[in-house]
Amino acid sequence: MSLWQSLLDAWQILVNAWPTLTANSFALGGLLFLLSAGFSLIFGLMRIPNLMHGSFFMLGAYLGVSLLDTGLVIGGTLFPNGLSLFGLTILEHAITIPRITLVPRVPEIFAAALISGVIVAVIGGVIERFLLRRLEGQVLPQVLLTLGFAFIIADICLMIWTGDPWQPATPSYLGGAVQVLGIFFPFYRLVILAVAVAIAIALWIMVDWTRLGAMIRAGVDDPPIARVVGIKVSRLFTLIFCLGAALAAFAGVMGAPYLAVYPGLDFDMLPLALIVVILGGTGSLLGALVGSFLIGFLYNFGQAMFPNLAYFILFLPMVLVLVLRPQGLFGRVVA
Amino acid sequence: MSRWVRYGAAAVALLLLVTLPSWIGNPYYINIASQVLLFAVFALALNILVGYAGLVSLGHAGLLAVAGYTAALLLQAGYGHFLADSGAIVVTLAASAIFAVLALRATGIGFLMITLALGQIIWGIAYRWASLTNGDNGVNVATRPAPFGISLSNAPSFYFFTLVVFLLALASMAMFVRSPFGASLAGTRDQARRMNALGYNVWLIRFLAMMVSGFWTGVAGLLFIYYNQFISPQVAALTTSAEVLLMVIAGGTATLFGPIAGAAIVVIMKNVVSAYIERWNLVLGIIFVLIISFMPEGLVPGSARLARWAWQGLRARFNGADAARPVEERGP
Numbered sequence: 001m002s003l004w005q006s007l008l009d010a011w012q013i014l015v016n017a018w019p020t021l022t023a024n025s026f027a028l029g030g031l032l033f034l035l036s037a038g039f040s041l042i043f044g045l046m047r048i049p050n051l052m053h054g055s056f057f058m059l060g061a062y063l064g065v066s067l068l069d070t071g072l073v074i075g076g077t078l079f080p081n082g083l084s085l086f087g088l089t090i091l092e093h094a095i096t097i098p099r100i101t102l103v104p105r106v107p108e109i110f111a112a113a114l115i116s117g118v119i120v121a122v123i124g125g126v127i128e129r130f131l132l133r134r135l136e137g138q139v140l141p142q143v144l145l146t147l148g149f150a151f152i153i154a155d156i157c158l159m160i161w162t163g164d165p166w167q168p169a170t171p172s173y174l175g176g177a178v179q180v181l182g183i184f185f186p187f188y189r190l191v192i193l194a195v196a197v198a199i200a201i202a203l204w205i206m207v208d209w210t211r212l213g214a215m216i217r218a219g220v221d222d223p224p225i226a227r228v229v230g231i232k233v234s235r236l237f238t239l240i241f242c243l244g245a246a247l248a249a250f251a252g253v254m255g256a257p258y259l260a261v262y263p264g265l266d267f268d269m270l271p272l273a274l275i276v277v278i279l280g281g282t283g284s285l286l287g288a289l290v291g292s293f294l295i296g297f298l299y300n301f302g303q304a305m306f307p308n309l310a311y312f313i314l315f316l317p318m319v320l321v322l323v324l325r326p327q328g329l330f331g332r333v334v335a
Numbered sequence: 336m337s338r339w340v341r342y343g344a345a346a347v348a349l350l351l352l353v354t355l356p357s358w359i360g361n362p363y364y365i366n367i368a369s370q371v372l373l374f375a376v377f378a379l380a381l382n383i384l385v386g387y388a389g390l391v392s393l394g395h396a397g398l399l400a401v402a403g404y405t406a407a408l409l410l411q412a413g414y415g416h417f418l419a420d421s422g423a424i425v426v427t428l429a430a431s432a433i434f435a436v437l438a439l440r441a442t443g444i445g446f447l448m449i450t451l452a453l454g455q456i457i458w459g460i461a462y463r464w465a466s467l468t469n470g471d472n473g474v475n476v477a478t479r480p481a482p483f484g485i486s487l488s489n490a491p492s493f494y495f496f497t498l499v500v501f502l503l504a505l506a507s508m509a510m511f512v513r514s515p516f517g518a519s520l521a522g523t524r525d526q527a528r529r530m531n532a533l534g535y536n537v538w539l540i541r542f543l544a545m546m547v548s549g550f551w552t553g554v555a556g557l558l559f560i561y562y563n564q565f566i567s568p569q570v571a572a573l574t575t576s577a578e579v580l581l582m583v584i585a586g587g588t589a590t591l592f593g594p595i596a597g598a599a600i601v602v603i604m605k606n607v608v609s610a611y612i613e614r615w616n617l618v619l620g621i622i623f624v625l626i627i628s629f630m631p632e633g634l635v636p637g638s639a640r641l642a643r644w645a646w647q648g649l650r651a652r653f654n655g656a657d658a659a660r661p662v663e664e665r666g667p
Contacts, residue, residue: 049448131628139444140391141627144584147393147577148623155617267573271455274448308466311459318452319437326440 029296030196038244044283054270060249124245281331380551386589389524394454402556431549473567
């Protein structure tokens, strides 16, 4: 096939599929933001790239999809069929929670995402508190420890959920397409985007406007001085680590109907988060946001238009940023 | 005295390595020995960066795959072994230069992140660019080369070939470490700013270290495809980078023999584990966590430390007991 022909094909795909591609790009960008915001904050505060972050995404997705599959409904009855995970019966009977029925219909997928986020946050917190903490100040061993756990989590997921990909159906009330300016967009993709934007705003308010955020910023800027003025930096580490893990798991569940869950999802997402942070600059929420959507668009359009070269296309902005602005688009030079 | 002990040990080790096929016999085990040697070359290459330059790369599987794929594709296109292999080395050096130029924009953890991202991009290209790399199905390498007319098709002959390459790599590494360049590289690892102030071009030294490492990684990649006669995207996966990094840190970084011991440990363990269960990744992760938690300096120095500690503890207790006895009952 000639170069001209493949360019023509790419143009055809662009013209025909751009609404879907745009919606997918926004959705992937939103998911990447949820993933890389935590990654970036952990990096900013602890100075280590958490190589388990993709694993948190995948583990969260598996947990959430399992919860959905067991028939989790929040409207009054939790676990109507009891709960059994990994073949173990955990709950025999349903749990009734009357107060939540006040909310007419919380989509199960959000409930599943929240619960799975909490579970993964606890797992992350345990690893941080009991293993990473012992290696404080030794950057390389900490990174390699997270890499070791990435392999462990990947293999445990393979053991429990087998190698078959698992794609839950898009929740019916979030399915379908919406018409904007005469063009149809898949609705669920926009839901992901809306959730990501809401969380981005919440994170921004937290980091920029609250006391906790001021403490986090102080910890990012200068951990020793922050300690001197009485900020419990190690407690902040744990908090941020748990928050990052929870966001990654939440994103995994929200993304499951779109990306599916499969072995290897962890190491598909981790480099994307790395590239987002390299592009946006470490420790910067705005950088994570811009980088996420940039990569979301490049990845989706690249993959549809030039399927062979999708990874080359990711490589290009990284080269440009590293050569022209190595601290990232919104990163600051740390003395 | 100690120097003669060392020479003697080296001579015995060499003798053992050369005679290994004759006392092992079974081709399966000879093949494992070949694997150990080829991964030792790979680990020695990475150790230049991790041990002597203080730059931890998690993208070296990508460079290995670049060498392997280039040679395999050139061979498939009908070129001879010499041309395919030299082409592969040239392309690997070019890829190493790109890696170096980008990753050396940062040091420390930034270097690790960038090499990891670059390695994953190479994995993605190997996996997705199916019209070039044949995707998941991989590329077959029909024949092994026959240097000077010696066929390498059976296990012992390939073992000897790998041994020769391994000894060359080891000798070059020993020379490299003792050379002024090796010393200046260790200087950039320990005191980059002072080296800079002394007039050394820190960036250039690191760049050259990356190229040397890339060269031997390319050689290891060629050994790899000739050993397996096959290459697939699996080679470029993060697991391979992590395995070779584990070899380096398990054996002890910045030592000449650490990576070799690490390669032997990891390859043998991988073969033993894979024979019983399918959970190699789990075992790999657990070894990582255990080594880093308990023996961060590597298995060889770590075991030495634990043994010394235990010995001192015993001696202290013995001496303590001795001192408590009346003078006339004490031992000599």
